[in-house]
Amino acid sequence: MAETRSSAEITVRRGTVDDIPQFRALGEAVVPPTYGPIDPAYAQRMLDEWWIPEVFEKSLARNAHLVAERDGRVVALGSFGRLSRSYRDFPYVTGDREVMWKLYVHPDHQGLGIGSRLLGQVEALVEGDELWLEVVDGNDPAFDFYRSHGFEEVERISDDGPFPDDVWMRKVLR
Numbered sequence: 351m352a353e354t355r356s357s358a359e360i361t362v363r364r365g366t367v368d369d370i371p372q373f374r375a376l377g378e379a380v381v382p383p384t385y386g387p388i389d390p391a392y393a394q395r396m397l398d399e400w401w402i403p404e405v406f407e408k409s410l411a412r413n414a415h416l417v418a419e420r421d422g423r424v425v426a427l428g429s430f431g432r433l434s435r436s437y438r439d440f441p442y443v444t445g446d447r448e449v450m451w452k453l454y455v456h457p458d459h460q461g462l463g464i465g466s467r468l469l470g471q472v473e474a475l476v477e478g479d480e481l482w483l484e485v486v487d488g489n490d491p492a493f494d495f496y497r498s499h500g501f502e503e504v505e506r507i508s509d510d511g512p513f514p515d516d517v518w519m520r521k522v523l524r
């Protein structure tokens with residue numbers, strides 16, 4: 351009998367440093383199929399620079415992390431925090447903003463409502479009236495997902511380098 355999957359069996363909890371090896375495994379499963387078709391060098395850069403234990407330790411110290419778990423395995427990750435507390439620089443941004451830095455669902459578990467559930471929980475935890483996020487230009491499924499959940503494109507940022515632009519989106523929560 352085909353195994354039916356639903357988000358009913360999913361538990362959502364706060365992520366911790368103990369989850370870092372599973373964050374890496376999730377990255378290895380979801381980054382190549384998502385960004386490889388857009389820009390293989392960028393996909394590799396993401397794995398080499400942003401999905402590594404050192405960066406997760408820094409991010410866990412600054413941002414809230416939510417994980418979705420099935421059968422004890424992390425199948426999705428969401429993280430968010432204040433831009434002013436980020437370890438990255440944003441010279442073009444004036445003022446502060448609350449940003450969802452990551453929302454990733456393992457390819458085997460996409461389309462089951464897990465991403466929407468994590469996003470809903472992030473929105474409930476945001477202190478201010480707006481939530482911001484970045485989408486890589488060319489990641490149309492994610493762009494459409496966010497638009498279908500009330501986010502609007504605000505600005506496109508190019509780093510004048512070889513990599514795709516960053517598209518900033520915002521949702522007014524209240």
Ligand SMILES: CC(C)(COP(=O)(O)OP(=O)(O)OC[C@H]1O[C@@H](n2cnc3c(N)ncnc32)[C@H](O)[C@@H]1OP(=O)(O)O)[C@@H](O)C(=O)NCCC(=O)NCCS
Pocket residue numbers: 380384453454455456459460461462463464465466467484485486489490491492494495498
């Ligand atoms: C984008 C992502 C987080 C969405 O999470 P998900 O669990 O797959 O999505 P959900 O099952 O919660 O989304 C379902 C709902 O979102 C909407 N939706 C999802 N994709 C959509 C699309 N391409 N266009 C319009 N609506 C869309 C629909 O309303 C859909 O509900 P329905 O199936 O009942 O119609 C997930 O697919 C993912 O991790 N993708 C790869 C990595 C990535 O791009 N992450 C974002 C980086 S910025």
